[in-house]
Amino acid sequence: MKYYRWSDRGEGRKIGKIGNYCLYERVITEESCEETNVSPKVERYGTFKFVYGPSAGGLLESVKFDITTDGERIFDINSVPYKIRKIKVTGLSWEDALLRIERINAPFSASHAIAFLLAVEDAMNIEPDYQTQLRRIALLELERIRNHLFVIARLTETASLSVPTYHLLYLTEKINRLIGKLCGHRYFFGVNYINRVDCNFEKLFEILDIVKEFRAIFEGLLESRIFIDRLQGNGILRDKDSIGPAARAAGLDYDARLELNILPYKEIGFKIVKAEDADAFGRFLVRGYEIIESSKKLIELTDLIKDGNYTSTKGYEATSHEGEGLARVESPSGDLAYYVKVKEGKVASAQLLSPSSVNIKSFMKSVKGTIFTDFQFNWESFGIWISEIGVNLE
Amino acid sequence: MKNWWFLRGVRKGILTEKTPKDVAEWSTRIEGTGAVNCPTKAIENGKWIAERCIFCRRCYPNYKPNLDYKISIVKGTQKLFKKSFFVYPIDSGSCGGCNMELKLISSPQYDMTRFRIFFTNTPRHADAIVVMGTLTEQMKEVIKEAYDAMPEPKLVVLLGTCAISGGIIGEAIPLEATVLIPGCPPNPYTILDALIKVKGGEK
Numbered sequence: 300m301k302y303y304r305w306s307d308r309g310e311g312r313k314i315g316k317i318g319n320y321c322l323y324e325r326v327i328t329e330e331s332c333e334e335t336n337v338s339p340k341v342e343r344y345g346t347f348k349f350v351y352g353p354s355a356g357g358l359l360e361s362v363k364f365d366i367t368t369d370g371e372r373i374f375d376i377n378s379v380p381y382k383i384r385k386i387k388v389t390g391l392s393w394e395d396a397l398l399r400i401e402r403i404n405a406p407f408s409a410s411h412a413i414a415f416l417l418a419v420e421d422a423m424n425i426e427p428d429y430q431t432q433l434r435r436i437a438l439l440e441l442e443r444i445r446n447h448l449f450v451i452a453r454l455t456e457t458a459s460l461s462v463p464t465y466h467l468l469y470l471t472e473k474i475n476r477l478i479g480k481l482c483g484h485r486y487f488f489g490v491n492y493i494n495r496v497d498c499n500f501e502k503l504f505e506i507l508d509i510v511k512e513f514r515a516i517f518e519g520l521l522e523s524r525i526f527i528d529r530l531q532g533n534g535i536l537r538d539k540d541s542i543g544p545a546a547r548a549a550g551l552d553y554d555a556r557l558e559l560n561i562l563p564y565k566e567i568g569f570k571i572v573k574a575e576d577a578d579a580f581g582r583f584l585v586r587g588y589e590i591i592e593s594s595k596k597l598i599e600l601t602d603l604i605k606d607g608n609y610t611s612t613k614g615y616e617a618t619s620h621e622g623e624g625l626a627r628v629e630s631p632s633g634d635l636a637y638y639v640k641v642k643e644g645k646v647a648s649a650q651l652l653s654p655s656s657v658n659i660k661s662f663m664k665s666v667k668g669t670i671f672t673d674f675q676f677n678w679e680s681f682g683i684w685i686s687e688i689g690v691n692l693e
Numbered sequence: 694m695k696n697w698w699f700l701r702g703v704r705k706g707i708l709t710e711k712t713p714k715d716v717a718e719w720s721t722r723i724e725g726t727g728a729v730n731c732p733t734k735a736i737e738n739g740k741w742i743a744e745r746c747i748f749c750r751r752c753y754p755n756y757k758p759n760l761d762y763k764i765s766i767v768k769g770t771q772k773l774f775k776k777s778f779f780v781y782p783i784d785s786g787s788c789g790g791c792n793m794e795l796k797l798i799s800s801p802q803y804d805m806t807r808f809r810i811f812f813t814n815t816p817r818h819a820d821a822i823v824v825m826g827t828l829t830e831q832m833k834e835v836i837k838e839a840y841d842a843m844p845e846p847k848l849v850v851l852l853g854t855c856a857i858s859g860g861i862i863g864e865a866i867p868l869e870a871t872v873l874i875p876g877c878p879p880n881p882y883t884i885l886d887a888l889i890k891v892k893g894g895e896k
Contacts, residue, residue, distance in 0.1 A: 353831070353832070353835055354783050354784070354835050354839060355814065356812075356813070356814020356815065357814070359784075359789075359792050359796070360784050360787070360789065360792060361783075361784045361785070361786075361831075361832055361835070381829070381831045381832055381835065382784060382785060382786040382787070382826060382829045382831070382832055383786075383829055383830065383831060384786045384826075384827060384829060384862060384863060385863070386862060395732065398732060398747070398749055398861055399861060399862060402747075402788045402790075402860070402861065402862055402877075403788060404788055404789050405788040405789045405790030405793065405878060406789045406790070406793060408788075408790075449793070460698060461698075462698035462699065462701055462702040463698060465702075465799075465800065465801050466701075466702070466705065466801075468796075468797065468799065468800035468801070469708055469800050469801045469802060471797065471800065472797050472800040472802050472803075472881070475717075475797070476714075476715040476717070478717075479715060479716070479717025479718075479720075480715060480717075483717060483718050483719045483750075483758075484717055484719040484720070484748065485717045485720070485794075485878075485880075486790050486878065488719070488747075488748060488749065488877065489719065489748065489749050489750040519698070519701065684789050686787060686788050686789040689786075689829075
């Protein structure tokens with residue numbers, strides 16, 4: 300493994316559970332990956348269990364929440380993902396496995412596909428191609444902007460701010476169309492390969508118009524007391540086990556883009572966006588400023604990415620058809636990693652650490668003590684996708 | 694002044710489109726010739742079967758998308774819903790793509806409400822249930838309960854290749870559906886076109 304090594308004990312920050320192992324900043328261990336900071340279950344006189352989900356109007360996906368409450372305050376919560384998919388990738392070629400991997404979570408499809416391919420390339424000892432790595436960064440940053448726009452639209456929708464909601468959905472659709480124009484598919488399906496990205500980045504500069512429009516909405520939201528009041532002090536989470544925007548909102552500089560040299564982020568210059576509040580407002584701020592930061596990087600990439608021919612078919616040379624590989628990328632909601640074993644050119648096993656599986660634990664920690672009307676804002680601020688939690692890679 | 698959202702909205706003007714723009718090619722009808730190794734058997738005897746296609750491009754360049762987004766299969770219309778058509782989305786086991794695309798038909802570019810199509814938060818108020826994703830064990834009972842809770846007449850819409858045929862991930866939804874909307878995920882224009890057809894037209 301090029302990017303990671305096995306260790307008896309964890310070193311650096313803990314990322315989370317990956318299959319039967321525990322993933323840290325630069326090492327993987329056989330530790331049990333126990334949770335820290337878990338508060339005990341609360342039983343109080345007069346409390347009852349309120350069930351929200353698994354299918355309800357406010358939820359985009361199927362998940363059930365068992366909420367222990369006295370009617371207003373949330374004392375305890377448990378979440379049960381209702382859509383458990385078994386996805387078989389073992390025994391498949393990397394191409395066949397990839398068809399399934401990119402369908403684990405469409406909104407984070409680029410992150411899944413790229414992390415998986417980086418792990419396969421690592422396992423098969425394939426020399427990375429610099430242009431491909433730059434293109435992968437472009438996909439990841441486009442995905443980040445799309446996701447953050449959508450998350451902020453969900454927040455404004457929850458606050459019943461219809462104009463910014465529809466304006467943000469308009470921009471989400473615009474970026475989906477831009478991705479469709481660049482790659483032929485709005486969710487990057489079928490564009491990622493080993494040492495190859497089949498997208499034409501000639502029109503990447505169009506991201507500027509989208510982000511310019513976003514800035515105006517963002518500035519408006521930053522002056523909207525109605526909106527800010529719903530987010531400030533809601534779902535405070537200061538936890539060293541958190542990841543992504545949730546961690547950065549608490550002032551922690553956790554970001555796979557700068558921690559690892561798997562993708563050449565450092566070469567294009569990159570600034571971590573942080574906030575101090577650690578609440579839903581902090582997470583909103585981080586997402587908003589990350590949209591702006593990511594767009595700057597994309598514009599820099601327009602100069603660095605050489606003319607991308609849509610139908611290019613660059614080959615690759617694998618020096619090994621057997622081995623293990625581990626790669627981690629910064630998805631829109633935080634660290635996403637794959638640990639892959641390859642045997643005779645086929646995927647022998649693949650294990651996933653999805654950002655939503657870490658974030659849902661963070662969400663449940665942050666929701667305790669809040670009131671019912673805060674719930675939806677807090678939930679949306681984490682940008683969790685149940686589709687990548689409820690997946691068993693076989 | 695910045696928070697006068699109403700004025701900001703008016704200033705932005707009308708964003709809704711009369712004709713489709715910028716349709717991503719790999720969500721449209723596929724045509725071509727020749728034998729290909731399709732992982733979902735969506736091409737058999739040179740014929741493209743939309744209900745099975747996951748738009749993976751394995752058939753390219755023998756087969757190519759032709760930008761025709763009207764690929765849904767509508768088996769009948771219910772004109773009772775012409776003036777108001779409420780749909781209840783339910784996610785059986787999707788990757789989130791269908792959820793996003795369905796949500797985006799409410800975006801200003803498409804504005805589903807101009808065709809009198811609305812989302813409802815409960816199956817009790819629904820004219821149609823829109824099922825997304827592959828069949829998953831725990832959601833079987835939930836889908837059945839939601840369907841049973843709907844008033845008559847009621848329609849079933851299967852959204853996306855996973856729900857229709859299982860795609861490459863799993864099993865299809867075993868419900869008799871009036872509308873099949875293929876795609877991985879389906880384009881918002883395809884979704885809107887199908888919903889308009891089943892309710893018996895635009896107005």
